[in-house]
Amino acid sequence: MVAIYEFVRGPLALISFAVFFVGCIYRIIWYVKGLDWRLDRVAYSTQRSLGIKGAIRSLFHWLLPLNRTTVNHPIFMGATYLFHLCLIIAPLFLVAHVVLIEESWNISWITIPDPIPDYMAMVVIAVGVFFLLRRLTNPDVKIITDGSDYLVLAIAVAPFITGILAYHQIFDNQLMTILHILAGEIMLIAIPFTKLCHFVLFFCSRIQLGMDYGIKRGGAHGRGIAW
Amino acid sequence: MAEEAKTQEEKPQDKRPLVSRVPVKDKEMLDLLLADRGVTYYEEMKKFPVDTEAFKKTLDASCKSRIRTWLKICAHCGMCADTCFFYLANDRDPKQVPSYKIQSTLGEIVKRNGDVDTDFMINCMDTAWGKCTCCNRCGMYCPHGIDMGVMFGYTRGLCFSQGFVPHEMKIGSGMHWIFNAQMDVTVEDYVETCEWMVEENEEYYPGLTIPVDKVGADIMYVVNAREPKHYPQDLAVAAILFHLAGESWTVPSKGWEGTSLAMFAGDWACCKQQVENVYAAMERLKVKRYVGTECGHQHRATITEGPYWAGRKSGDPPVPGLHYVEWVLEALETGKLKLDPAKKIKEPCTLQDPCNYVRNHGLTDVTRKIMSYIAEDFREMSPNREHNFCCGGGGGMNGIGRYRKERNIGLKVKRDQILATGTKFVVSACHNCWDAIRDLEEVYKIGIKWSFLKPILLEMVIVPDHLKPKEEEEGANE
Structure with a gap:
């Protein structure tokens, strides 16, 4: 058990971080290299300032809940914003994580006091259940759902379930800790290869559409359109 | 039935297949497709292999x-x-x-x-x-x-x-390949129509001309082939309004058509050929600006997407391209066109926002400003501007017989939007929207009228004294 713990906490952690970072960078390079002003019909390079303006507009309105979709679907979009916020902030600023990183690589950053990430993890799980139920019941979502949707939901929520169990010392603590680290590593490795690649490609896609609207679809006219 | 059997008998064994992976580029093939009306075409398609x-x-x-x-x-x-x-x-x-x-x-x-x-x-x-x-x-x-x-x-x-493309779209792109227009209107036909429209109207508007191929004009006006083919009066009204506004303008002979059914068909090579024709006219005539007629997809094809098909890295056409509504607003704001405020539309009216130049080119407020000149009681649809719904007939939908049922169901959304405004008059500066709204009235009979901007403007425009017919002037002097 100790050997397994040492392995997942040591080399496997390093490997998964490496896969995650290299994979994400590869995705971004692949995306940008695949852009083609003629095929996409967007003058990316010659109309740069309009493009940048459009890109910023697009990110601003969608990273913040300042868009029509949020107005039309406040519950779903609210839940989605909350889900992502908690999913990123909780693990990044959890004291235990920062300490581990500091022990391994001698770098550290600010933390959030302890009960808060715990609540955030619960929020992630609760919204995850909401997503699951919605997939199973809403006919518009059901028709477009496939196996991969359940898989990525499970991959995303698993570190939080195991995290809570480990934190509250439910079941065998060492086993839970190992499972929790593994779940986190699976998520890191899955990001570049699955739908979870929207971790970086969301930004690419939003910037691209923002540029499209900014450059071609009227960015130079009137008040401009945010999308 | 009997007629169908007869045509089948008449066809030789080695007849040319109607479905193919290549565009229609010859008149014979075009005529075969037109004569078929899609019957054999879709039958053939069921057996046509994928490469x-x-x-x-x-x-x-x-x-x-x-x-x-x-x-x-x-x-x-x-x-x-x-x-x-x-x-x-x-x-x-x-x-x-x-x-x-x-x-x-x-x-x-x-x-x-x-x-x-x-x-x-x-x-x-x-x-x-x-x-x-x-x-x-x-x-x-x-x-x-x-x-x-x-x-x-x-x-x-x-x-x-x-090769899997609706019958009318295959024909549409074929028309562009053969005639450089979405309909079988040749350059000669077009120029003759221009001359005819001048003859018809010069009596009432002395000095009216439609200058063809005038080099160095400020504006090159480009139309939709439907206009010379089916609604030549639209061309006449455009000429009258340019004339009254004192514009220096011209229409090109070659390159007169700005629409692109090829865009709806997905025939990109044809899109390129079509738009390059218009761009060549801009360059040949050394005009300052382009103004397109009241058509949504023409603007999209020639001004928004066209530069990319033509390989223009700037994403811009050779000269600035205006939609008709942009020219109208400019003419109203600068006073080139003066409207009689007493003739404003009295009844409540609403406005259709075409996707192709509103959502896809940002001209959201231009038409609204025009409405303030022409309507006393303008009421917005909901949603509107870039959020507006498609008329229901865009993207070629209006013209495809195979999807008529689907199109008519789709029109319900626009019908309900119009009904919710409580108005009976829809202003629509787009051919496709205009058609869809006409058809929705035909299908659902909600008792509405609809109009392009040109006829409304002609009704309201104040003719400057020096452009009035002589007789009238003399009569006034007496």
Whole structure:
């Protein structure tokens, strides 16, 4: 058990971080290299300032809940914003994580006091259940759902379930800790290869559409359109 | 039935196939297709094979990271569902969710790398033309910025390259290949129509001309082939308004047509040829600006997308391109055109925002400012501006017989939007929207009228004294 713990906490952690970072960078390079002003019909390079303006507009309105979709679907979009916020902030600023990183690589950053990430993890799980139920019941979502949707939901929520169990010392603590680290590593490795690649490609896609609207679809006219 | 049997008998065994992967570029083929009315065409299509090797090559060359990313990161969240007017008009049928429509067509094509069969491609065609007008509304509401309208435009190109394209669209692109126009109107026909319209109207507007190929004019005016073909009066009114506004303007002979059914058909090579014709006219005549008629997709094809087909890196046409509404507003604001305020439309009226130059070119406020000059009681549709719904007939939908039933169902959304304004008069500066609104009145009989801007402006415009007919002037002097 100790050997397994040492392995997942040591080399496997390093490997998964490496896969995650290299994979994400590869995705971004692949995306940008695949852009083609003629095929996409967007003058990316010659109309740069309009493009940048459009890109910023697009990110601003969608990273913040300042868009029509949020107005039309406040519950779903609210839940989605909350889900992502908690999913990123909780693990990044959890004291235990920062300490581990500091022990391994001698770098550290600010933390959030302890009960808060715990609540955030619960929020992630609760919204995850909401997503699951919605997939199973809403006919518009059901028709477009496939196996991969359940898989990525499970991959995303698993570190939080195991995290809570480990934190509250439910079941065998060492086993839970190992499972929790593994779940986190699976998520890191899955990001570049699955739908979870929207971790970086969301930004690419939003910037691209923002540029499209900014450059071609009227960015130079009137008040401009945010999308 | 008897007639059908007769035509079949008459056809020789070695008749030319109607369905093919190549565009129609000769008159004989065009006539065969026109005579067929789609009957044999769609029968032939059921047996037409998919060239999977060519399909793979096309995908490799054209399906790049933008589209692959859109297909991959779609979170299947369903936020696009109620943004689609087809979904709403079809009682929220899940099969009309944009994400479903694109994933089950282009998504599958990409997943299988083009290894699909005939039935699959026919379904693709029926989805790309019969369930989507490429209005791009869904793309504005997707949290991930996935524009399914753009992807259906691309899918149409794939379908076209494999021969799976609605009958009227095949003919449409063929017309452009042969006539450089969406209808069989030649340069001679067009120039004659211009002359005819001058003859018809110069008595009432002395000095009226339609200058053809005048080098160095300020404005080059480009029309939609429907106008010379079916509504020549529209051309006359355009001329009268330019004349009254004292514009230096011209129409080109070659390059007179700005629309592009090739764009709706997904025939990109033809789009390039078509738009280069118009650009060549701009350069040949050394004009300062382009003004297109009251057509939405003409503006999209010639001004918004055209530069890219023509390989113009700036993304701009050779000279600045204005939609007709932009010229009208400018003429009103600068006082070139003066309207009689007493003749403003008294009854409540509303305005249709065409997707092609509002959502897809940002001309959101231009038409509203024009409405303030012409209407006393203007009422907005809801939603409006870039959020407006497609008229229901865009993207070629109006012209395709195979999807008439689907089109008429789709019109319900626009019908209800108009009814909710409480008005009986719709102003529409777009041919497609105008047609769709006319047809929705024919189908649903809600008692509305509809109009382009030109006839309204002609009704209200104040003719400057020096441009009034002589007799009238003399009469006034006496």
